[in-house]
Amino acid sequence: xxxxxxxxxxxxxxxxxxxxxxxxxxxxxxxxxxxxxxxxxxxxxxxxxxxxxxxxxxxxxxxxxxxxxxxxxxxxxxxxxxxxxxxxxxxxxxxxxxxxxxxxxxxxxxxxxxxxxxxxxxxxxxxxxxxxxxxxxxxxxxxxxxxxxxxxxxxxxxxxxxxxxxxxxxxxxxxxxxxxxxxxxxxxxxxxxxxxxxxxxxxxxxxxxx
Numbered sequence: 486x487x488x489x490x491x492x493x494x495x496x497x498x499x500x501x502x503x504x505x506x507x508x509x510x511x512x513x514x515x516x517x518x519x520x521x522x523x524x525x526x527x528x529x530x531x532x533x534x535x536x537x538x539x540x541x542x543x544x545x546x547x548x549x550x551x552x553x554x555x556x557x558x559x560x561x562x563x564x565x566x567x568x569x570x571x572x573x574x575x576x577x578x579x580x581x582x583x584x585x586x587x588x589x590x591x592x593x594x595x596x597x598x599x600x601x602x603x604x605x606x607x608x609x610x611x612x613x614x615x616x617x618x619x620x621x622x623x624x625x626x627x628x629x630x631x632x633x634x635x636x637x638x639x640x641x642x643x644x645x646x647x648x649x650x651x652x653x654x655x656x657x658x659x660x661x662x663x664x665x666x667x668x669x670x671x672x673x674x675x676x677x678x679x680x681x682x683x684x685x686x687x688x689x690x691x692x693x694x695x
Contacts (some may be wrong), residue, residue, distance in 0.1 A: 537653040541646040543672035548639040549683035551612040557682050569674040583615045625649040644672055
C-alpha cells in the first residue's frame with residue numbers, strides 16, 4: 486500500500502529548518518458576510534524548494550440540529566448528492582459509515598483525464614464531525630475536516646481543507662488561484678445542498694417551526 490500523502494508532507498516538514506513557516510490568510514466574504522478564509526503556509530525545506538500548504542475554510546449556518554446534519558452525511562448517497570454537477574465523479578468502492586479506517590474510492594476527471602482518488606476516514610467524533618485524508622489522488626497532500634458546531638439557531642457547518650499541489654511552488658503560482666475558486670464554488674454548492682436536505686427533513690423542520 487502506498488504511503489499516504491500526509492506522511493510524505495510530514496517527513497518533509499520535520500526535516501526543514503527551524504524557521505517558522507510564513508502564513509498568509511485572506512477572509513472570504515459572500516454578499517458581505519464572512520464565510521471562512523483561504524490562506525497558505527510556506528514551509529522551508531533542506532532542498533531550498535518551499536513546501537506550500539494551502540488552507541481553506543468555508544462555514545454555513547444550517548438551521549437544523551447536529552443530529553440531522555450528521556444523519557445526512559451518513560446517508561449512503563451523500564457523496565453523490567454533495568458532488569456539484571460540473572465536477573463529474575464516479576464512486577468505485579465505498580465502505581459503510583464514517584468510522585476511522587473506512588474508505589471510499591472514486592474516479593474524478595481533471596479536465597479530460599480520469600484520476601483515481603482514494604480517501605480514508607481518519608477520525609470520527611460523532612456529532613462533532615469527522616475527518617478524511619487522501620491516500621491516493623491528484624494532490625501531494627489533502628486533509629478534509631468536516632465539523633458540526635452547536636449554534637443557538639442550529640448547527641454551524643464548517644469544512645476545512647489543508648492541501649498541497651504537486652510541483653509546487655510553480656504549480657501554486659499557476660494553479661493556486663484556480664484551486665481556490667473551485668473550492669469556493671464547490672463548498673457553496675455542498676452547503677446549499679446540506680441546508681436544503683437538513684432544514685426540510687425530520688427534526689430540522691421542527692426546529693424551523695419554533
